[in-house]
Amino acid sequence: MSTLLIALLASVGFIVAYHTYGRWLGGKIFRLSADAVCPSERLEDGVDYVPTSKSVVFGHHFTSIAGTGPIVGPAIAIMWGWVPALMWVVLGSIFIGAVHDFGALVVSLRNNGQTVGDIAGRVLNKRVRLLFLFTLFMALTVVLAIFGLVIAAVFKQYPAAIFPCVVQIPIAVAIGVLLHRKGVDLLAPSRIALGVMYMAVIFGNGGVLGEFNNALASWPIWQWVVVLLVYSYIASVLPVWMLLQPRDYINSLQLISALALIVLGLFVAAFVGYTPPGGMVQELEFVAPAFQWHPEGAPMIFPFLIITIACGAVSGFHCLVSSGTSSKQLKSETDARFVGYGSMLTEGFLATLVILACGAGLGLGLMKDGTLLTGEAAWQSQYASWSAAGSLGAKVGAFVNGSANFLQAIGLSSAVAIALMGVLVASFAGTTLDTACRLQRYVVQELAASLGGKTSDQGSRLATPFALLQNKHGATIFAVFIATVMAAIPQGGAEWSLANAGKGGLTLWPLFGATNQLLAGLSFLVIMFYLWRRGRAIWFIVIPMVFLLIMPMWAMLHQLFITPGWLKAGQVDYLLGGIGLATIALEIWMIIEAIKLFPKAKGILCLLYTSPSPR
Numbered sequence: 001m002s003t004l005l006i007a008l009l010a011s012v013g014f015i016v017a018y019h020t021y022g023r024w025l026g027g028k029i030f031r032l033s034a035d036a037v038c039p040s041e042r043l044e045d046g047v048d049y050v051p052t053s054k055s056v057v058f059g060h061h062f063t064s065i066a067g068t069g070p071i072v073g074p075a076i077a078i079m080w081g082w083v084p085a086l087m088w089v090v091l092g093s094i095f096i097g098a099v100h101d102f103g104a105l106v107v108s109l110r111n112n113g114q115t116v117g118d119i120a121g122r123v124l125n126k127r128v129r130l131l132f133l134f135t136l137f138m139a140l141t142v143v144l145a146i147f148g149l150v151i152a153a154v155f156k157q158y159p160a161a162i163f164p165c166v167v168q169i170p171i172a173v174a175i176g177v178l179l180h181r182k183g184v185d186l187l188a189p190s191r192i193a194l195g196v197m198y199m200a201v202i203f204g205n206g207g208v209l210g211e212f213n214n215a216l217a218s219w220p221i222w223q224w225v226v227v228l229l230v231y232s233y234i235a236s237v238l239p240v241w242m243l244l245q246p247r248d249y250i251n252s253l254q255l256i257s258a259l260a261l262i263v264l265g266l267f268v269a270a271f272v273g274y275t276p277p278g279g280m281v282q283e284l285e286f287v288a289p290a291f292q293w294h295p296e297g298a299p300m301i302f303p304f305l306i307i308t309i310a311c312g313a314v315s316g317f318h319c320l321v322s323s324g325t326s327s328k329q330l331k332s333e334t335d336a337r338f339v340g341y342g343s344m345l346t347e348g349f350l351a352t353l354v355i356l357a358c359g360a361g362l363g364l365g366l367m368k369d370g371t372l373l374t375g376e377a378a379w380q381s382q383y384a385s386w387s388a389a390g391s392l393g394a395k396v397g398a399f400v401n402g403s404a405n406f407l408q409a410i411g412l413s414s415a416v417a418i419a420l421m422g423v424l425v426a427s428f429a430g431t432t433l434d435t436a437c438r439l440q441r442y443v444v445q446e447l448a449a450s451l452g453g454k455t456s457d458q459g460s461r462l463a464t465p466f467a468l469l470q471n472k473h474g475a476t477i478f479a480v481f482i483a484t485v486m487a488a489i490p491q492g493g494a495e496w497s498l499a500n501a502g503k504g505g506l507t508l509w510p511l512f513g514a515t516n517q518l519l520a521g522l523s524f525l526v527i528m529f530y531l532w533r534r535g536r537a538i539w540f541i542v543i544p545m546v547f548l549l550i551m552p553m554w555a556m557l558h559q560l561f562i563t564p565g566w567l568k569a570g571q572v573d574y575l576l577g578g579i580g581l582a583t584i585a586l587e588i589w590m591i592i593e594a595i596k597l598f599p600k601a602k603g604i605l606c607l608l609y610t611s612p613s614p615r
Contacts, residue, residue, distance in 0.1 A: 002285070003266065003270060003284050003285065003286060003356055003359075003360045004266050004267060004270035004284070006086065006352075006356065007266055007352065007353070007356060010086075010348075010349060014094070014345040014346075014349055017094040017098070018341060018342055018345055021094065021095070022098065022102070022337050022341040022342070023337070025099065025102060025337070025540075026334070026336070029531070029536060029537060030102075030103070030336075032106070032333045032336055033333055033334070034333065034334045036109075036333045038051070038109060038330050038331055038332065039109065039113035039327065040052065040113070040328055041331060042112075043112060043113065043328075046239055046241075047240070047472075048113075048239075048240060048328050049328045049329075050240050050241050050245070050328070050329055051329070051330075051331035052240075052245060052329040052330070052331060053186070053331070054330070054338050054339060055186070055249070056186070056245055056246075056249045057245075057329045057330055057339050058338060058339050058342065058343060059248050059249035059250070059251065059252030059253070060240075060244065060245055060248035060249060060252075060325065060326065060329070060431075060435075061248075061321060061322070061325075061339050061340070061343045062248075062252050062255075062256075062343040062347065063252050063255060063428060063432075064248060064325070064431050064432055064435035065101065065311065065315070065317070065343060065344070065347060065432075066255075066311065066347050066428045066431075066432070067311060067317075067428050067431075068150055068396070068425060068428055068429045069310050069311025069312065069315060069317075070311045070312040070347050070348075070351040070354060071350075071351075071354050071395070071396065071399050071425060071428070072392065072395040072399075073308050073310045073312050073351070074312045074351045074354040075354055075395040075396070075399050076308060076386075076390055076395050077305055077308040078288050078355055078359050079292060079295040079298055079383055079386060079389060080291075080293070080295065080298070080301045080305055081288070081289050081290050081291035081292045081293075082288045082355055082359040083290045084291065084301065084305055085309065085355050086352065086355050088306065088309055088312075088313050089309060089348055089351045089355065090348060090352065091313075092314050093314075093344055093345055093348025093351070094345070094348070095540075095544065096313065096314045096520075096544040096548070097313050097315065097344045097347075098340070098341045098342075098344035098348075099341075099541070100314055100344075100524060100527075100544070101318045101319070101321075101322050101343065101344045102322075102336065102337065102340035102341040102344075103340075103524070103527035103530075104116050104319035104322035104323050104523055104526075104527065105322035105323065105330075105336050105339065105340035106336050106340070107119055107123075107323065107526065107527055108322060108323035108324075108327035109327050109330065109333060109336060110530075113323075113327040113328040114446075115133075115136070115320065115323045115324050115439070115443065115446065116132070116319045116320070116322075116323040116523050117129060117132040117133040117135075117443065117446065118133070118446050119526055119530075120522075120526050123526055123529040123530050124525075124526070124529055124590075124594060125593060125597065127589075127593060128593050128594070129450070130450060131586050131589060132522060132590070133443055133446055133447050133450070134447070135515070135518075135522070135583075135586060136320060136439075136443045136519070137440070137444070137447065138515070138579075139317065139512070139519060140320070140436055140439055140440040140443060140479075141440070141482055141483055142486075142505060142508050142509065142511070142512050143433075143436045143512075144229065144232070144436055144437060144440060144479065144480070144482075144505075145483045145484075145486040145487045145504060145508075146487075146505035146506065146512075147228075147432055147433040147436065147505075148224060148225035148228040148229055148483075148487060148505075149221060149224075149225060149487070149502055149505055149506070150392065150429045151224065151228055151426055151429045151430055152219075152224035152225060152228070153221075153392050153393065154396060154425050154426045154429065155216065155426060157396065157422070158400070158418065158419065158422030159205070159213040159214055159216070159217035160201075160210075160213055160415065160422060161419055161422035161423045161425075161426045162212070162213045162216050162217060163200055163205070163209050163213055164197060164200040164204050164419070164423045165423060165426050165427055165430060167196070167197070167200050167204075168197060168247055168250060168427070169243070169247065171193050171197070171246075171250060172193075172243055172247035172249075172250055173242060173243055173246070174189075175189045175190075175193055175246040175249075175250065176241050176242045176243060176245065176246040179241070179246070180241040180242070190253060193250045193253070194250065194254060194257065197250065197254050198254070201416065201419050201423055202416055205419060220499070220501075220502070221502035221503060222487075222498055222501035222502035224502070225484070225487050225501075226484070228430075228433060229480050229484055229487075230480075231434065232433055232434050232436075232437035233437065233480045235247075235434035235437065235438070236437040236441050236472075236476045236479075237441075237472055237473060237476055240325070240329065243434075244325070244435065244438065245329070247431065247434075248435075251427045251428075251430075251431055254423070254424075254427070255424055255427060255428065256346070258420055258423075258424050259349070259350060259353060261406075261407055261412075262353050262357070262403050263353070264410055265408075265409045265410050266284070266356065266406055268406075268410050269361075269364065269406055270284045272409070274364045274365070274405060274409040276364060276365030276372055276374065276405070277365075277372075277414070278372055279365055280374075282363065282374050282375070284360055284361075284364065285360060285363065286359050286360050286363075287359065287360065287362065287363030287375055287376050287378065288358065288359035288360070288362075288379055295386055296384070296385040296386060297385045297386035297387050298386040299386075299558070299563060300558075302551075303550075303551040303552075303554045303555045303558075304555060304558075306517065306555075307513040307514055307551065307552065307555045308513065309351070310513060310516055310517065311347065311351075312347065312348065312350075312351030312354070313348065313351070314520050314548065315516055315520060316515075316517060316518065316519025316521075316522070316523060317436075317516055317519070318344065318520075319519065319520065319523035320436075320439045321435060321439065322340055324435075324439040324442050325435060325438060325439065326339055326340070354399050354403075356402075357399050357402030357403040358398045358399055358402050359379075361401075361402030361403055361405045362378050362382060362398060362401060362402040362405070363375050363376070363379055364378075364402075364405040364409075365378065365405055366378040366381065366382065366401055368381050382394065382397070382398050383398075396425055399421070400418060400425065401418075403417075403421050404417035404418045404420075405417075407421070437476065437479060437480065438476075440483075441472060441476045441479055442475075444469055444475040444478055444479055445469065445470050445471075445472070445475045447469075448466040448467075448469035448470045448475065449466075449470055452466025452467065452469070452470070483505075485504075486504045486505055486507075486508070487501070487502050487503070487505050488504055489504035489507060490503070490504065491503045491504060491506045507576075508575075510559065510564075510576060511556075511576060511579055511583070513555065514553075514555045514556040515552070515556075515583055517548055517552040517555075518548070518549070518552035518553070518583065518587055520548050521546075521548030521549040521552065521587075522549075522587070522590060524544060524545035524548060525545060525549075525590070525594055527541055528542060528545060529594070529598075529601060532598070532602055533601050533602070533604055533605055534603070534605070535602060549587065549591065553584060556580050556583060556584055557584070559576075559580065560577060560580050560581065566580060567580075567581075
């Protein structure tokens with residue numbers, strides 16, 4: 001019952017926060033107005049700027065920010081104990097992550113839907129803008145290089161998820177055309193799409209479709225990475241209404257309904273228990289430790305609990321989605337609280353369910369080498385050490401198996417339950433991949449405009465070497481090419497071969513946790529200056545900003561000089577060590593620029609803003 005009570009308390013906490021703290025932010029701080037003209041209408045182009053209902057934008061935003069972060073992060077961070085993991089997820093989501101996402105969305109809405117990196121040049125200065133854009137470019141390159149591998153790994157681990165994920169694409173295009181071109185009401189197509197997608201999960205792994213899944217699951221990693229990056233290019237250059245919006249929206253319907261099924265399974269398992277095939281009735285209870293300060297092989301709990309959970313509580317990547325795509329689609333400012341603040345709270349609830357699935361659901365039953373394990377034995381088999389639990393397959397497997405037990409408690413078969421959870425993980429990763437490619441296109445275009453000159457007033461391209469990169473196709477091809485090259489590099493000095501290709505993103509992945517949180521701290525810096533220039537309260541921004549500037553630097557310094565010690569004498573890793581030092585230098589540089597400017601900026605708007613009003 002304690003497990004169910006935790007789920008209920010967390011959900012109540014998120015709902016209360018949305019209607020209190022979120023309302024205060026929207027009304028008193030950001031002063032959202034239904035009368036304001038949003039960039040989607042003022043700059044409507046039918047490609048990127050498209051006025052869209054808040055439910056569709058919510059679907060896009062939620063599935064894009066969630067990715068696999070709120071799954072794999074909590075699934076390994078629970079080794080420090082379910083209590084600290086849960087506390088950080090709930091409190092971090094409410095007071096830091098949701099504020100960050102909401103703030104970035106509003107600031108972008110007030111600046112023609114531009115990315116937070118571009119806005120940094122106006123609220124701070126041009127040097128900070130370039131530093132910020134280069135940081136964004138590096139972070140997004142790693143995301144593009146790694147998420148193709150993540151999706152491929154999930155497909156290989158759970159082949160039954162392949163067809164349900166593939167069939168989403170034509171369904172999304174059909175819905176996009178019906179809504180945008182035919183003006184059809186959203187309700188009926190949504191219900192039909194949701195039904196078709198669930199039918200694909202239930203019946204999509206038998207006969208010919210099963211052979212289809214197995215054939216694609218046998219593809220080598222490099223082939224999947226290439227196919228997924230090509231798909232990302234297509235999704236990035238197509239109008240948002242044609243693929244990105246409807247795919248993310250119908251994904252959100254399936255994913256949120258799947259979360260509802262998990263909660264229903266929690267209720268049944270808590271009151272009735274669960275009988276695994278061939279086993280005895282199991283009561284739902286935590287089998288993970290409440291606190292475990294020193295798990296075998298794990299780094300110290302602080303700052304690495306904060307860095308590891310990442311998207312489950314706060315993520316710098318979210319500011320890119322808020323200011324890169326969502327701000328170009330909202331048709332009313334007042335929708336920003338629902339999309340920005342509400343989506344992050346929903347992701348926090350997802351992370352909460354992951355903790356419950358791994359910490360309690362796993363104990364209901366786990367097949368290991370043909371043997372049924374239950375209770376603490378099931379937990380120990382999965383979490384014997386940090387290295388044993390830390391691989392992508394192990395982290396995803398812990399969540400899939402634990403949550404599948406909840407689904408089986410309500411009568412779903414093991415095959416359907418596992419397939420549905422596999423689809424959930426792969427779909428989250430897929431929506432993040434195509435959104436990241438579109439975001440990288442924006443960043444490349446902004447960098448090219450800064451370094452090579454903008455277009456002329458008449459719209460013709462100025463004759464510069466960067467002119468091609470200001471075009472959406474040129475910028476997207478460049479983004480995909482760089483990600484492909486990084487993915488192709490063999491990991492860990494292995495020989496160049498097709499067998500080793502596709503995993504190059506893992507080379508820089510150890511840097512991503514700290515740089516991702518650092519990006520959130522720098523995004524808070526931009527939001528703070530936006531408010532400071534308007535003479536508004538900033539205390540609620542300063543506290544999480546300082547926290548997210550200290551924690552990533554602490555983690556990065558630990559990685560550089562202690563464990564794994566990229567700059568330790570005798571074991572220097574010049575690539576990771578060099579990028580790590582450069583990241584710290586960029587952070588210090590931007591902080592110094594901000595400190596110098598801070599006393600002069602209060603109440604000073606000048607001509608820094610592109611919004612029609614200085615709200």
